[in-house]
Structures are given as structure tokens and as C-alpha cells.
Amino acid sequence: MAEINLDPRPGEEVLVRGHSGRFKITNVDPCVDSHRLPKFYGWVDVEHLTTGFKLLHIPVEALIFDDERPVYRAIEWLKGNPVVPFPDYIVDYRVESREDHQGNPAFFICFFVEPDDQPSPEKIKELNRFLGSVETMLLSLSLDRWPYVQVSEKRSLLDVAS
Amino acid sequence: MSLAEELLAQARFLANLDPQSPSQANLRRAVSSAYYAVFHLFSAEVAAQIVPVGPSGLRERTQRALNHNSMYKAAESFSLCSLAGTRPRNLPMDIDLPGPVSAELISVAKGFKRLQEERHAADYDVSKPFDRTRTLVLVATAEGIFADWLKEKASGNAPVFLASLMFWQLWNK
Numbered sequence: 001m002a003e004i005n006l007d008p009r010p011g012e013e014v015l016v017r018g019h020s021g022r023f024k025i026t027n028v029d030p031c032v033d034s035h036r037l038p039k040f041y042g043w044v045d046v047e048h049l050t051t052g053f054k055l056l057h058i059p060v061e062a063l064i065f066d067d068e069r070p071v072y073r074a075i076e077w078l079k080g081n082p083v084v085p086f087p088d089y090i091v092d093y094r095v096e097s098r099e100d101h102q103g104n105p106a107f108f109i110c111f112f113v114e115p116d117d118q119p120s121p122e123k124i125k126e127l128n129r130f131l132g133s134v135e136t137m138l139l140s141l142s143l144d145r146w147p148y149v150q151v152s153e154k155r156s157l158l159d160v161a162s
Numbered sequence: 163m164s165l166a167e168e169l170l171a172q173a174r175f176l177a178n179l180d181p182q183s184p185s186q187a188n189l190r191r192a193v194s195s196a197y198y199a200v201f202h203l204f205s206a207e208v209a210a211q212i213v214p215v216g217p218s219g220l221r222e223r224t225q226r227a228l229n230h231n232s233m234y235k236a237a238e239s240f241s242l243c244s245l246a247g248t249r250p251r252n253l254p255m256d257i258d259l260p261g262p263v264s265a266e267l268i269s270v271a272k273g274f275k276r277l278q279e280e281r282h283a284a285d286y287d288v289s290k291p292f293d294r295t296r297t298l299v300l301v302a303t304a305e306g307i308f309a310d311w312l313k314e315k316a317s318g319n320a321p322v323f324l325a326s327l328m329f330w331q332l333w334n335k
Contacts, residue, residue: 009172031181066239099280100279101278101279101286102231102234102282106279114292115293116295117181117182117183117184118181118294119294119295119298123295124295124298125302126301127295127299128299128302128303128306131299132269132272135272135276136244136272139241139244140244141241145274146238148276148279149276150280150296151295151296151299152290152293152295152296153294153296155291155293161326
């Protein structure tokens with residue numbers, strides 16, 4: 001799992017220590033030796049999402065990333081390096097941090113598929129295998145939250161809204 | 163047919179009802195039945211291990227004594243075996259595992275934990291609807307647990323897993 005890239009990226013939303021509200025990274029400036037370091041070291045420019053206030057060349061250590069970030073990055077990595085093929089009928093996914101029913105910290109990773117009233121046994125089998133591979137990959141990252149990997153039909157969200 | 167097998171069949175039956183427009187009640191009951199199928203599979207196995215022969219009623223009482231929280235914690239620990247090597251975290255060191263924890267047993271443990279969480283959502287969380295695909299995947303997870311357990315139950319680690327489900331929270335007192 002060492003291939004998963006956790007470097008800051010332009011466009012990424014973050015919090016900044018000592019400042020309120022969310023910022024967007026506009027520029028990333030790695031230190032010259034960063035390729036030899038085990039983790040990213042360098043500076044970033046950020047811009048406040050609502051006021052446009054800019055902070056330039058601040059150390060990356062000043063940033064506070066969302067809890068879900070490593071999960072998103074890991075799933076991105078998985079798309080390019082699938083242990084099990086990433087089903088092409090998965091249209092989206094969402095990661096949510098909250099407690100599970102026992103009150104323990106958890107990630108809920110939900111993959112959305114197109115509605116299907118009668119999914120074939122092969123599709124269910126493939127999905128089950130895929131969810132298992134995502135779970136295994138996330139467990140290998142030793143995150144501090146348990147990854148619950150789920151699938152849901154996309155229309156479920158519409159039903160809730162209507 | 164055992165109660166566990168009946169519940170598993172019921173889960174699949176409910177998950178496939180109403181071909182055009184599945185009802186929330188049936189889908190949620192299907193998920194709940196899938197979890198309880200697995201719960202009763204293991205509670206019966208645990209009771210049979212603890213009370214192989216004995217007076218009438220003792221095995222049933224033993225089965226009744228299992229609790230979901232202890233099973234959750236044991237399942238979590240066995241789920242993590244693929245990371246930590248061969249030994250479930252917090253399994254007392256004086257319990258000698260005869261061999262590495264198999265992929266089947268890890269899969270059983272992961273599936274159990276996932277199903278317990280989903281059963282809780284199915285029974286109590288009305289904010290998120292269940293759909294056919296999600297439900298059938300969970301029923302398939304339960305069926306996978308039955309299949310994996312069939313391969314695993316004769317292994318040397320199976321008795322350790324079963325005892326863990328029962329005693330996990332008591333072992334480290």
C-alpha cells in the first residue's frame with residue numbers, strides 16, 4: 001500500500017490551523033529533496049472558500065486534512081491498481097466518518113450503482129468480491145476507524161429527497 | 163433444516179419478493195434474517211462445542227448466553243489477522259493457535275461484523291432506505307459465511323474462534 005499518494009494537491013479542501021473556515025489548496029511547492037523523503041515536506045498556497053482570503057507559502061504541517069482523505073486516496077489508487085476489477089457500473093462513491101452501532105469510530109464507504117430491480121447472481125457475486133477487496137485494502141492501511149464497505153442503488157438518495 | 167438455515171432461506175426469499183417494487187419492510191427483514199442466520203449458525207456451534215452431550219436444556223441455555231457485543235469484538239480481532247500475521251489481537255497468549263488463521267476464517271469474521279452493522283441499520287435506521295442490490299449483496303455475504311464455515315469448521319482454529327465468540331470479553335479479566 002506504499003503506493004498510495006497522500007501528498008497535498010491543488011483543489012483539495014482543507015482546514016488551516018489558527019484560521020476558521022475551509023480553504024482550497026491553490027499551489028503546492030515541495031521542498032527540493034522531497035522525492036527522497038518518506039512523506040511530503042513543503043509549502044502550499046491556500047485560498048478561503050468563502051472570503052477568498054489567501055495564505056501563501058505556508059508549511060504543509062499547518063494543514064488539517066479531512067479524516068476521510070486517506071480512504072478517498074486509497075480508492076483512487078485502487079481504480080488504477082485493482083486487486084479485483086473495479087466494476088464499470090459503479091457510478092459514484094461516498095465516504096462518511098461516524099460511529100458504528102457499538103459507538104466505535106468507523107468509515108462508511110458506500111459505492112453507488114445504477115438501480116437494478118433484478119441484479120443477476122453474477123453481478124451480486126462480483127460486487128461482493130469487490131467490496132471485500134476494498135475492505136481488505138483499507139484494513140491494510142491500519143486506519144483508526146473501521147471501514148464498513150457498502151453498496152447502494154443511486155435512486156435511494158433520490159427517494160430520501162423526494 | 164436448522165434454524166440458521168431456515169433464516170438464511172428466509173433472507174433470500176424476502177430479498178427477492180416484489181420483483182418490480184421491493185418493500186422496505188421485506189428488504190430490512192431480509193437483512194435482519196441474514197444476520198440472524200449467521201448469529202444462530204455460530205451460537206449453535208458454540209453451544210455444541212461447550213455442551214457436546216448433556217442434560218436437556220443445557221445446550222439451549224448456553225446458546226442463549228451468547229451476546230452480540232462479544233461476538234462483534236471477536237470478529238473484529240479475527241478480521242485483522244491478515245495484517246498482524248497469524249494471531250488475533252488480544253487473544254490470550256496461553257491459547258495456542260494450531261496454525262495460521264485461514265482466509266476463510268478471516269472472511270467469516272469480516273462478514274459477521276459487516277452483517278451485524280447492517281442488521282442494526284436495517285432494524286433501527288430509517289433515514290437510509292435499503293434497496294435490492296444492497297440487500298442481495300448482504301444475503302450473499304451470509305451465504306458466503308455458511309460456505310466458508312463449512313470448509314473451516316474442521317480446522318484446529320475453529321474451536322478457538324467459537325470460544326472467542328462466547329468468551330472474548332471475559333478472557334482478559
